[in-house]
Amino acid sequence: MEEIKDSSVLRPYYDPETFNVNYPAVFRPDKGVIDHNGLNIASKLTIVNQSASGSLKSLNGKISGGSTLAELTTGLKSKFLDGIMSPNQGSGSKSLNDLEWNDMINLNVWRQLMEKLLKQLSSKYFQHLIRQPFEISKLLLQVGDFDHLIGDKKSSAYHDDNDSGYDNDELEEEDDEAEPNFFVNESQVTAIEKATKHEQGDLNENGTLIKPASLDMIDILNSIMDKEGIQGVWRANNTEFIYNFLSVSLDAWFTGLLSPLLQIPDPYFIDIIHSPDVAKSAGLILLASCMSRLVLLPLDLIRVRLIISSVQSDDPLLDNDRSLRKLIRRWSWRENISKLDKDLVFLNIMYSLVGTSFSKLTGALLYHQFNIDKFTNVVLYNTMKFVSKVCELFVRLPIENLLRRSQVKFLMTENPFQIKRDAMIIKPREYVSTYQTVFKQYGRIGELWRGWRLGLLSILCGYSLKILNKPEEVLEEEKF
Known part of the structure; x- marks a missing residue:
């Protein structure tokens, strides 16, 4: 069978000059794609930006020959003149007038924006309210010394077990007029001295110490409720919320400031896995996190001060001011930066590096x-993130514990946020340095992981929700 080379034999009714059915653009073999005015589609492209028609004429005079160039310049000039004579039809004016300025004075746009912001803030604040009591109990467990309470309970239980075998009749038969024993051994003297010091210590605390039944977080919260009521459970609530908000905001501000200098995209707008230089992006994220934490260091100290101090102490001699506005005015970097311990600054940087490395760089490593x-x-990714968060928890907790103890130590020294022992609700754990705690008190090294149960439970709940939900819009999102 012979091949048919002429398409007109198959479609004798087709006339390329008239068969356009009023389309806005038609393909002509000899001219290309043209519009209904007969102009080539190339005339629609803005490839030359001239401010006067004289420049276009000079360009056409220098380069002559061919009808395509004439059509191109004619289309550009007509579009340029149309934009001058009719500003409403110009693309630039339309974008400026109809989109930007109208949105600025459009009340509906502002109303929708404010509703969205209020909804997000209320949601975050509600989540913060639920988490705050547990954060308070965890911090008190980290910095508090509850050995005297546990020791008293153990000793009382021991004496109760030994004394249970005695009969009341035998105690009644004892001689009331027995001569007292003036000769006691050294162990009895030591026990009497310890009891006396313990009673004097309780008196010196003015009754502000909480007395939990155990080291469980629920017992810590119950003891706070018994001592200071519902107000004590949500102490430093607004300060904590402001600190978290400013931390995220400063993080984004520092990355946006430094990313152009490093010639990389802002990690807050483009994921690090799409960065042209992953190493620079990772370094920028870590640097911004450390800078944010150091800038907010005074606010973090105020937060710890409000948590460990009593909310009911009104004694002016204790200086237990609980106003964030008044406390932050006391701080001056010029005067107080020299008072900061090197250990405190080092632990802040380490805490920031560990938390940011696990939370923000795990995805880039997996990819x-x-x-x-x-x-x-999805399942494998969330599972690996779960493993990463568990590792982060057990690496970050000791550093956080040491950081909180160093902050309490700093608060008890002479500084703008100084707090006296009588205003505290806990007996602070003795802290000298990181080296002293880790290497010379190795018998109590396990205390650095206090609060791991709550952290692990939170991670498990988050992992379960991500596995069970599996939102379709995430699965269908395009991967670049």
Whole structure:
């Protein structure tokens, strides 16, 4: 069968000059794609930006020949003149007038924006209210010394067990007029001295110490409720919320400030896995996190001060001011930066580096090293993130514990936020330095992981929700 080379034999009714059915653009073999005015589609492209028609004429005079160039310049000049004579039809004016300025004076746009912001803030604040009591109990467990309470309970239980065998009749038969024993041994003297010091210590605390039944977080919260009521459970609530808000805001501000200098995209707008230089992006994230934490160091000290101090102490001699506005005015970097311990600054930097490395860089590591992402491997990705968060918990907790103890030590020294022992609700754990705590008190090294049960439970709940939900919009999102 012979091949038919002429398409007109198959479609004798087709006339390329008239068969356009009023389309806005038609393809002509000899001219290309043209519009209904007969102009080539190339005339629609803004490839030359001239401010006067004289420049276009000079360009056409220098380069002559061919009808395509004439059509191109004619289309550009007509579009340029249309934009001058009719500003409403110009693309630039329309974008400026109809979009930007109208949005600025449009009350509906502002109303929708404010509603969205209020909804997000209320949601975050509600989540913060639920988490705050547990954060308070965890911090008190980290910095408090509850050995005297536990020791008293153990000793009382021991004496109760030994004394249970005695009969009341035998006690009645004892001689009331027995001569007292003036000769006591050394162990009895030591026990009497310890009891006396313990009673004097309780008196010196003015009754502000909480007395939990055990080291469980629920017992800590119950003891706070018994001592100071519902107000004590949500102490430093607003300060904590402001600190978290400013931490995220400063993080984003520092990354936006430094990313142009490093010639990399802002990690808050473009994920680090899409960065042209992952190493620079990772370094920027870590640097911004450390800078934010150091800038907010005074606010963090105020937060710890409000948590460990009593909310009912009105004694002016104790200086237990609980106003964030008044406390923050006391701080001056010029005068107080020299008072900061090197240990305190070092632990702040370490805490920031560990938390940011696990939380923000795990996704980039999984993608670039193991080719695992949250779009194609949802279950595996969430499982690896769960493992990463568990590792972060057990690495971060000791550093956080040491940081809180160093903050309490600093608060008890002479500084703008100084707090006296009588105003505290806990007996502070003795802290000298990181080296002293880790290497010379190795018998109590396990105390550095206090609060791990709550952290692990939170991670398990988050992992379960991500596995059970599996939102379709996340799975269908395009991966670049």
